[in-house]
Amino acid sequence: xxxxxxxxxxxxxxxxxxxxxxxxxxxxxxxxxxxxxxxxxxxxxxxxxxxxxxxxxxxxxxxxxxxxxxxxxxxxxxxxxxxxxxxxxxxxxxxxxxxxxxxxxxxxxxxxxxxxxxxxxxxxxxxxxxxxxxxxxxxxxxxxxxxxxxxxxxxxxxxxxxxxxxxxxxxxxxxxxxxxxxxxxxxxxxxxxxxxxxxxxxxxxxxxxxxxxxxxxxxxxxxxxxxxxxxxxxx
Amino acid sequence: xxxxxxxxxxxxxxxxxxxxxxxxxxxxxxxxxxxxxxxxxxxxxxxxxxxxxxxxxxxxxxxxxxxxxxxxxxxxxxxxxxxxxxxxxxxxxxxxxxxxxxxxxxxxxxxxxxxxxxxxxxxxxxxxxxxxxxxxxxxxxxxxxxxxxxxxxxxxxxxxxxxxxxxxxxxxxxxxxxxxxxxxxxxxxxxxxxxxxxxxxxxxxxxxxxxxxxxxxxxxxxxxxxxxxxxxxxxxxxxxxxxxxxxxxxxxxxxxxxxxxxxxxxxxxxxxxxxxxxxxxxxxxxxxxxxxxxxx
Numbered sequence: 001x002x003x004x005x006x007x008x009x010x011x012x013x014x015x016x017x018x019x020x021x022x023x024x025x026x027x028x029x030x031x032x033x034x035x036x037x038x039x040x041x042x043x044x045x046x047x048x049x050x051x052x053x054x055x056x057x058x059x060x061x062x063x064x065x066x067x068x069x070x071x072x073x074x075x076x077x078x079x080x081x082x083x084x085x086x087x088x089x090x091x092x093x094x095x096x097x098x099x100x101x102x103x104x105x106x107x108x109x110x111x112x113x114x115x116x117x118x119x120x121x122x123x124x125x126x127x128x129x130x131x132x133x134x135x136x137x138x139x140x141x142x143x144x145x146x147x148x149x150x151x152x153x154x155x156x157x158x159x160x161x162x163x164x165x166x167x168x169x170x171x172x173x174x175x176x177x178x179x180x181x182x183x184x185x186x187x188x189x190x191x192x193x194x195x196x197x198x199x200x201x202x203x204x205x206x207x208x209x210x211x212x213x214x215x216x217x218x219x220x221x222x223x224x225x226x227x228x229x230x231x232x233x234x235x
Numbered sequence: 236x237x238x239x240x241x242x243x244x245x246x247x248x249x250x251x252x253x254x255x256x257x258x259x260x261x262x263x264x265x266x267x268x269x270x271x272x273x274x275x276x277x278x279x280x281x282x283x284x285x286x287x288x289x290x291x292x293x294x295x296x297x298x299x300x301x302x303x304x305x306x307x308x309x310x311x312x313x314x315x316x317x318x319x320x321x322x323x324x325x326x327x328x329x330x331x332x333x334x335x336x337x338x339x340x341x342x343x344x345x346x347x348x349x350x351x352x353x354x355x356x357x358x359x360x361x362x363x364x365x366x367x368x369x370x371x372x373x374x375x376x377x378x379x380x381x382x383x384x385x386x387x388x389x390x391x392x393x394x395x396x397x398x399x400x401x402x403x404x405x406x407x408x409x410x411x412x413x414x415x416x417x418x419x420x421x422x423x424x425x426x427x428x429x430x431x432x433x434x435x436x437x438x439x440x441x442x443x444x445x446x447x448x449x450x451x452x453x454x455x456x457x458x459x460x461x462x463x464x465x466x467x468x469x470x471x472x473x474x475x476x477x478x479x480x481x482x483x484x485x486x487x488x489x490x491x492x493x494x495x496x497x498x499x500x501x502x503x504x505x506x507x508x509x510x511x512x513x514x515x516x517x518x519x520x521x522x523x524x525x526x527x528x529x530x531x
Contacts, residue, residue, distance in 0.1 A: 007503040044471035051471025128265040129495030192379035
């Protein structure tokens with residue numbers, strides 16, 4: 001673990017430079033402790049790093065560094081063992097999954113195999129970024145690995161579920177993007193009317209469930225009227 | 236004295252929005268820091284009106300807006316000179332100005348600098364999201380998030396009191412040019428660059444690309460012999476982070492930038508020069524100067 005100044009008002013805590021659940025678990029552990037302490041002006045957890053905002057009217061960079069070291073090294077604060085496991089319904093129909101057929105071809109999978117694989121495991125939220133509420137989930141089964149689109153789309157619809165490299169993710173809002181789109185969720189991933197607008201947080205677990213077009217429409221209506229109940233387990 | 240000053244947008248200009256000091260603390264949700272691009276000018280406008288720090292101002296970009304007032308109030312204009320006129324007569328910047336019922340305030344094009352701030356004395360009655368009035372430039376279509384100003388929008392400011400007119404010291408008013416020297420400190424990936432690349436970063440005069448906005452300033456001009464070895468693992472971004480894109484060109488990330496990115500972070504603009512960055516416009520020239528964090 002290495003801590004260095006980042007700009008004048010932040011610190012960058014870097015772990016081993018790799019994308020792995022192990023390294024990211026450590027990032028999330030420190031993130032949760034620092035968030036709980038409420039002493040820092042902002043926190044940006046990423047795959048293998050944590051950007052920590054220091055309120056310079058309160059602390060010098062040295063004091064901030066010391067504080068982070070003390071808090072993160074405090075072994076008595078146990079990592080919250082319980083994680084949320086959130087089930088996200090996804091419709092994999094071709095009208096939503098614009099790149100589904102292409103991925104099936106390039107990865108030699110049938111449509112059903114692709115869906116089964118995508119729904120087969122629990123993914124971890126490594127970080128949020130790119131646009132507000134965009135969660136980077138990993139890691140996908142190796143048969144689903146895919147490269148980004150050569151030419152990114154100018155606009156990807158809200159709720160689109162995509163693949164890129166080892167990752168999968170959901171576009172919370174309409175945005176430009178180069179991920180391979182395989183389906184769409186009717187669930188609002190980012191709801192500006194809520195005090196906590198994003199559905200997913202770093203450290204959460206996510207499972208996908210394949211739904212029909214009809215169920216998509218039903219959930220969509222339920223979401224609009226605010227009566228949809230998301231499946232959340234604590235594991 | 237009426238209880239409120241109403242401001243009707245006759246024409247919105249190029250990109251006009253309410254801005255305050257932004258949203259610190261929601262970055263783990265991917266929400267940009269946001270707020271005024273030139274926080275210094277924004278703060279001065281509020282100070283000239285004895286407003287609370289948390290009040291927003293109207294930020295105009297390059298081509299200004301035209302407003303009509305209903306009621307009496309006080310305003311202050313700071314930032315870039317857009318040739319402001321009150322009822323077609325030139326009006327001074329950096330001081331408190333009284334406005335009357337029916338007055339029309341119009342702005343033209345910025346000659347030097349890029350952003351102008353219009354402060355209004357009182358309490359703004361406008362929607363907030365996550366405790367801020369600020370428009371987020373890539374989330375303008377979402378319900379519940381403040382929107383950029385458009386023709387015929389009506390804004391309201393609650394008038395609590397009037398103050399004796401104030402003036403900002405002439406010697407302290409920022410002077411803009413089309414050449415900028417921006418002070419930076421080294422970024423997290425600085426040492427990954429070769430000596431030649433580092434040198435070219437500090438020797439080159441870069442040009443501001445027209446493809447610049449509240450999310451970031453793209454610069455024309457490449458680092459010497461730049462080839463990306465590999466993509467970095469996405470990591471945090473703060474206001475003023477300078478990344479080097481695949482083509483070797485720098486990009487300065489500003490208020491509405493995404494919170495994480497995967498290009499190497501060569502340097503970071505010092506806090507006192509961030510407002511200066513918000514005043515750069517397409518075609519301006521930029522040179523970076525390295526300073527030491529301990530000297531600041």
